[in-house]
Amino acid sequence: MSSMKKNNTLIKWIINIFLVIVAFIALFPLLSLIISSFRPSSELMRNGITFSVNLNELSLNNYNHIFTQSPSYWKWYGNSLIISGLTIVLSLFFSSLVGYALAVYNFKGRNLLFLFVLVIIMIPFEVLMLPLYQLMIDTKLINTYTGVMLPLIVAPTAVFFFRQYAMGLPTELMDSARIDGCTEYGIYFRIMAPLMLPSFSAMAILQGLGSWNNFLWPLLVIRSNDLFTLPIGLATLLTPYGNNYDTLIAGSVMTILPIIILFIFFQRYFVAGLASGSVKG
Template identity: 45%
Template sequence: MIDKKKKQLYQIFVTFMLCIIAAISLIPFIYLIITSCVNDMSLVFKNGIALKITSDMLDIGNYRLLFTDNNGMFFSWFKNSGIITILFTVLSIGFSSMVGYGVSMYKFKGKQLLVVLILSTMMIPVETLMIPLYNEIKSFNLLNTHLGVVLPFAVSAFTIYFFMQYAQSLSPEFMDAARIDGCGEIRIFLTVMVPLMKPAFASMTILQATNAWNDFLWPLIVMSKNENFTLTVGLQTYLSPYGNNYNLLFAGAVLSVIPVMIIFFACQKLFMEGMIAGGIKG
């Protein structure tokens, strides 16, 4: 009985501490939302960052201005980020899942060498590849295009390795049973293994979509026209040596979080299952 009470007290204490940590983590985002509605941003940065904001300082005019300023470029930036995120996520998950599944579930000569080569690419800093990749994209005439942003990083070693680890937790008996029923290898993957790998797909959907949506450096290098900018690059244009439009920057930053939150909450349950399964197997 005493042990049960101690366990309950421990759970209450842990829950209380997690709530405090969550509240502290949300404070910057809440402050961002509030300051995005301030009508005079000079009041926020007066004598540093002002934490005291009164109701008479708030207005939604920043959001109206965001959609009308600069010929409505915010819509264009938002659309470009959406297209790139969808393309990147679909290509990344599609190809990486096939590679990870094939390497994990099949035996062939040179398998260990292939795994080593895949994992070794994770040790190469991405920044060292920027110039060679830029020259490659330029030679294919893909500058200022969505494919130019998506293709170079569509398949990553981390995503392949994650699917490899998850596929190893699946029983090969499912494949054998499907072969007895006359299924080909492609059909086995699409109709048998993919449904079993839903948690892995959900996990990678959230991670890859978030990475694509928040990516800044590579789209900045590939895109040079204002109408082709992604949202992260476009919002950066509000900061310049000639003046900083923090009101538009803060409002755009708030709206940029919404798609990522929708994806996360839509895939949250499967995301946790996939991360736990991958972690246990790893």
């Protein structure tokens, strides 16, 4: 019996060491980026992003440049925060309502609507870009926040996730609430939505990450430099006439902070929400 415990302990140690190595390999690019953000711009242009660096060369000059000499960067940062924040809130609200309705209500055409959701999930976004772009032109939403957010507000992946999660909710609570005179909206917002908090947390992280890193669609819709999001704005720093590595590298590190904060804020429910959503129904 003791030999089995020793073997199990040894296996656990081997697995933990392996996972630590894998984690380090996965974090290696991020560590290289963070270290490079403290290196001089001239050194970056000569040697690129590397993990080996002379400690005497490290300084805060790149970050000082961002805070004192890069007003456009903070405009882009603010634009990304506004767009991502509104996208998260609106997407969670509308996608959860659609997914909840598909899960708990029996109405004609419900399965057909859910089939449409699955079909849209399988269609690459690049196929839909041209029709969506024409729609933005026709509705005069080019170069606006609304034009960037509108195609992302009701995300088919989020609808599918919320539907799967809501299918596991106890419908007896709905019947009891109806007997007490609660409306359907009241049932959702007062009873069901609190039970769906883990799914909201998981989707907040995924939707926030997708919106924050979104590059292609904002690139098509936005025309003005003052409305650029961070991915587009940082891309404009790379030109044939000179590369602003001091802003680019340090700015790229700064873009990680909102995602880390978002994950820390919702991580308590993140894994539970994903696991529950994957097995419900």
